[in-house]
Amino acid sequence: MKSIFPNSAVLTADPKPNERRPWWQKKPTPTLVMYLAFGGAVLLLSACIADFEFSPRPQDPVERPYKIETVQFAGGAGVSLAGELTMPETDGAHKAIILISGSGPQDRNEALEGHSPFLVLSDHLTRSGYAVLRYDDRGFGESTGSFEGATLNDFAEDAAGAFRFLKSRQEIDPAAIGFLGHSEGGYIAPAAARLVEPAFMVFTAGPARPFLDVMATQTADIMRAQGNDEASIAQTVTQLNEAKAILAKPVPVGEVRKNLDTYLMARGVEADDRQGLLDFYTGPWGFVYATYDPAIALRAYSNPVLALFGEKDLQVSPKEEAPVMRGLLQHPKSRVEVFAGLNHLFQPTETGLPSEYGDIETTISPNVLSRISGWLSAL
Template sequence: MRGLIVGAAAVLVVLAGCGAPPGPAGLDGVWQGRIDVPGSPLDIQVTFDGTGGGVDIPAQGITALPVRDVRVEGTRVSFALPDAPGGAAFTGTLSGETIAGDYTQGAAPPIPFTLARGELAAPARPQEPRPPFPYRADDVTVESGDVTLAGTLTRPEGPGPFPAVVLITGSGAQDRDETLSGHKPFLLLADTLTRAGFAVLRTDDRGVGGSGGAPSGTAYDVLADDALAAAAFLRGTEGVDPARVGLFGHSEGGYLAPLAASRGEVAFVVSMAGPAVPGEDVLILQNRLLREQAGAPSADTEAYLAFLDRFVDLLRAGDVDAARELSRDEVVGQLATLPESQRPGPEQVEAIVASTLDLAPFLLHDPAPSLAALDVPVFAFFGERDLQVPPSQSEGPMRELLAGNPDATVTTFPGLNHLMQPSATGAIGEYGAIETTIAPEVLDAVTGWLTARFT
């Protein structure tokens, strides 16, 4: 789940790019190292080729983020990442086969970095499933209205009939594996559940991978219908028991799964870090916690949260033009703190503004009606250290809204973050540095809950 705008004091965040233009001859080749972000150091790989290059940051799922303006003046080396929010730059000293210096992004203070020649070792992901698999895995397509969704269907060996699960991703443009910070949570979930005797369907989001449609701003009713289309596909699949097809949603997917269940035929709902309060409440607390953790001045945080309140009020009133103007003023005001050379152009500003408006379906959604209406088995769980969907905000309301359901389980796992990883602080910057994709106790709990009821 994403925040609205990342402030200068927030954890380092860069945008994915593609393509690697050329860098300087003296630096040609591959370099690896680290940006020493306090509490969440980032391993990086930089490839120089001619007059430019590309940066990979595995922990943030970034590959070939374009490098520009590479300069070598004696032992001084500098290069820029113009596609990073607010602009970013490296300035350092070349000594033999190493470069050391400062990384700056936007108006944030400089952060030390070091690079050395060589390739960055792939991050350890001990849970990531590797072939050969003891089950069938097929690429499939699902028709939802006039859009085709591409996905992967995994099925246990044998004739069945098997119970089945549709996986629903969190916010943002997600692929079928929900790839995030170098992890593939939905690949792991699909593997775990299929080995336990369930067929599992996971699809690329609209506008991602092989799926058609727009990648953002789609109404929740439409996204819920996508989930129901996937469930209908499973009910029509050979070897699947049509009476035992349910939904598993993560984060924003935890909004969509109950909504879909209220609109169609579903045998069960599993919600992993799914909010139980309106989206605007989630976003405000999320931003408060993340900004406090990043050390943002309290006055800046309060001003930003006041902006969010006004922004949501305008969206709720249907005044999209006024919301757009308010968002533009906020974005321009934040960018004005940057050096002029680092400020994005008008087109980039408008893209940022458009992305804030795309949050409207999330911000205006109230999950209470669909959660209270659930009359199928429900397993809703949270991570104690989740800063994006804090259990302090959602666990209580979830219990209250499901109180009338005779088979509803609500729990919070100690020490886990939004991805259900063991975490020291819950910080987003930790996600990629943690080797565990999903804590084993969560996988065991989900598998056990489903197996006890549907196998």
């Protein structure tokens, strides 16, 4: 039976499919279209793309006039994380920032589409007087462990391990270590803050609402930006919300899987497509997020937070997320700000579509970089 989900222009044909590529560059197979329709694209920022060659971007640092140290430290149970610690040349106990990447296996630079956002960010912050730690995700790059099957809790343990590592360093002020999380990293940082005590947090395109709510908005926004009609968008969002109700029921995962399978089968989803969706949503990562409410951790955190959004972000909606975030943050120095004309990566954009990320030369708007360092200096 024909799929009820729209085979929209969100996915563009690709003569060389590659599982490591971002979803917006993959060939639109039925399974992938279904995956998108059920929100598989949510927050996903795929890792380095091996078979593309990119020229250096204008913001890539050529010279780095500060201390650079390759490090390894303990993450969650049995995991050794590899990364890079950069510090000012000056002596003293430095304020420090741990960078937490978005979804998908990421290297320490959060590299994608020829851009290295975390390298650019760490360069700016280190030049501004801060120590910065960035690391390869578990099971990726030079870090050990397995990325597949890891959940929010595992990634929070890894971030907490990074915090403990910095706290042990004499060059770091143990009372001035904070997290900066991008995209899904905005979920991970508050979860890690329940394990350790960061002095501050910065979120760049970090969600404030539950995963499945973010998913529904993202799917609708991208479909609309690609020119889909409102009837198709409404149908897809309705189906997402119906699936959300199934996933949210407090029953064993086996029963959730059975109920979701019945729902998908009744709507004509073919067996192979059902299998992919079931594995995603009832697997460790998807099932934890299907039942996770970030408001609990955000409300419990009492130190300063800077939450930044791009006005044209189609992956984490500023219209939906910013008001919720403002209502959750507790500290009087916390700020929630939306930058006009910027996308999910904080690049200047016309449409906000992920397909434009690689075409834009700017890696991160200088205004955003300045705002982060300026806010930190005022703490």
